[in-house]
Amino acid sequence: MPLVLPLGYRYLGELCQLESPLPALAIIVLAMRLGPLTLASNLFLSPLAGYTNLPFRLTVRELGGVGLATTDLVNARSLLEKKSKALKLIETAPADRPLAVQLFGSVPEEMRDAATYLESLGIAGVDINMGCPVRKVCRVGGGSAMMAELDQTARLVKGMVDAVKIPITAKMRLGWDEDNLTAPDLASALEDVGVAAIFVHGRTREQGFSGTVSLAGIRAVVRALKTIPVIGNGDVTTPQAAKMMLDQTSCAGVSIGRGAFYNPWIFQHTRHYLLTGELLPEPTFEERVRVMCRHLDLMIEVFGEAHGCRMFRKVAPWYAKRFGPAKEFNHQVVRVASRAQFLEVLANYRRWRQQFLDENGELKPRFRPPPMTPSFMKEPGTAQSGSIPVPRGPVEIW
Numbered sequence: 430m431p432l433v434l435p436l437g438y439r440y441l442g443e444l445c446q447l448e449s450p451l452p453a454l455a456i457i458v459l460a461m462r463l464g465p466l467t468l469a470s471n472l473f474l475s476p477l478a479g480y481t482n483l484p485f486r487l488t489v490r491e492l493g494g495v496g497l498a499t500t501d502l503v504n505a506r507s508l509l510e511k512k513s514k515a516l517k518l519i520e521t522a523p524a525d526r527p528l529a530v531q532l533f534g535s536v537p538e539e540m541r542d543a544a545t546y547l548e549s550l551g552i553a554g555v556d557i558n559m560g561c562p563v564r565k566v567c568r569v570g571g572g573s574a575m576m577a578e579l580d581q582t583a584r585l586v587k588g589m590v591d592a593v594k595i596p597i598t599a600k601m602r603l604g605w606d607e608d609n610l611t612a613p614d615l616a617s618a619l620e621d622v623g624v625a626a627i628f629v630h631g632r633t634r635e636q637g638f639s640g641t642v643s644l645a646g647i648r649a650v651v652r653a654l655k656t657i658p659v660i661g662n663g664d665v666t667t668p669q670a671a672k673m674m675l676d677q678t679s680c681a682g683v684s685i686g687r688g689a690f691y692n693p694w695i696f697q698h699t700r701h702y703l704l705t706g707e708l709l710p711e712p713t714f715e716e717r718v719r720v721m722c723r724h725l726d727l728m729i730e731v732f733g734e735a736h737g738c739r740m741f742r743k744v745a746p747w748y749a750k751r752f753g754p755a756k757e758f759n760h761q762v763v764r765v766a767s768r769a770q771f772l773e774v775l776a777n778y779r780r781w782r783q784q785f786l787d788e789n790g791e792l793k794p795r796f797r798p799p800p801m802t803p804s805f806m807k808e809p810g811t812a813q814s815g816s817i818p819v820p821r822g823p824v825e826i827w
């Protein structure tokens with residue numbers, strides 16, 4: 430029988446060191462509570478508009494370790510109007526559980542009604558976007574504009590919390606800029622009106638994606654709250670980075686966006702590392718190819734072959750970032766229009782890649798991709814070198 434320890438809201442890493450009288454049978458679950466939900470893990474998939482669609486969520490869930498995934502942000506009004514684009518964004522499947530939908534909007538009634546509608550569909554939670562710096566979202570008072578309007582935002586959120594039983598969470602940045610680090614105050618006001626958790630990207634709106642993720646900034650949000658969990662976010666690309674964020678901020682969980690694109694195994698590997706202290710080896714080239722092909726098949730299933738393949742043109746290069754030299758692959762994959770064509774590109778690439786392999790079929794050391802180092806684990810002054818790229822998408826900055 431597995432031993433399941435109720436870990437409550439805070440990350441209790443030290444419990445991983447507990448000695449059980451039945452060590453082989455004891456499984457310490459890094460479970461966490463999110464309002465009424467018990468999540469199997471404290472690791473979350475961050476919304477990445479244009480990327481974290483159903484096929485990608487299913488891909489990472491099959492690999493394991495994800496506690497909760499969130500959709501790309503969805504316009505509350507479009508959802509209420511049942512616009513096809515909004516309905517496609519909330520498309521889900523039995524294996525895609527538990528799932529939160531992220532909403533944006535600034536009209537309280539629309540946000541409330543959209544949350545009620547999502548609850549009626551069986552969605553596990555609703556997240557409110559308060560971090561998006563994109564003009565289109567801020568102009569209508571959504572995204573990071575919400576961080577500047579504390580009372581108004583708290584009222585809007587209370588309307589949503591009161592209308593549903595599922596957890597309402599909020600995702601924010603540290604504030605508008607260095608001089609306006611409003612996240613602790615906003616988070617506290619939202620706790621008072623009943624949100625179940627706060628997700629915080631440890632950068633300001635002004636920073637965009639540059640500079641260093643501030644662990645101190647995330648810690649300040651944790652300290653501002655009485656009981657609800659904070660989920661830290663930003664630049665987590667390795668299990669060690671997740672552990673450092675948990676340890677140094679006391680956040681209850683970690684949310685991973687771009688790191689999951691590089692490495693869909695990150696949840697499973699991080700979970701293993703948090704439980705055992707052991708780092709699993711990086712997936713082999715063959716395993717990366719297997720998962721990439723599975724991802725493509727899911728894209729085709731959900732979006733149809735032509736559209737799925739077109740969408741996959743921007744996805745495949747993320748897998749290729751860990752293939753070693755991949756110029757040939759990236760060059761050809763942007764023209765792929767069918768599954769058969771994709772397999773042909775892959776076969777060509779395998780042949781081309783041979784030149785970089787040793788006699789065991791492994792990449793020669795000088796062609797291996799360098800280890801990934803998140804901004805907050807770098808030596809001061811080197812934060813920009815080797816920073817994580819920001820994928821192009823329907824929005825240019827987040």
Ligand SMILES: Cc1cc2nc3c(=O)[nH]c(=O)nc-3n(C[C@H](O)[C@H](O)[C@H](O)COP(=O)(O)O)c2cc1C
Pocket residue numbers: 475476477478479500501502531558559560561600630662663664665684685686687688817819820821822827
């Ligand atoms: C292309 C792209 C799309 C994003 N879309 C969303 C979104 O829909 N909602 C949101 O709250 N954050 C969005 N973000 C921000 C991420 O969820 C996350 O906060 C940010 O990328 C930092 O985490 P990471 O370093 O793990 O990627 C997006 C980021 C990128 C790069």
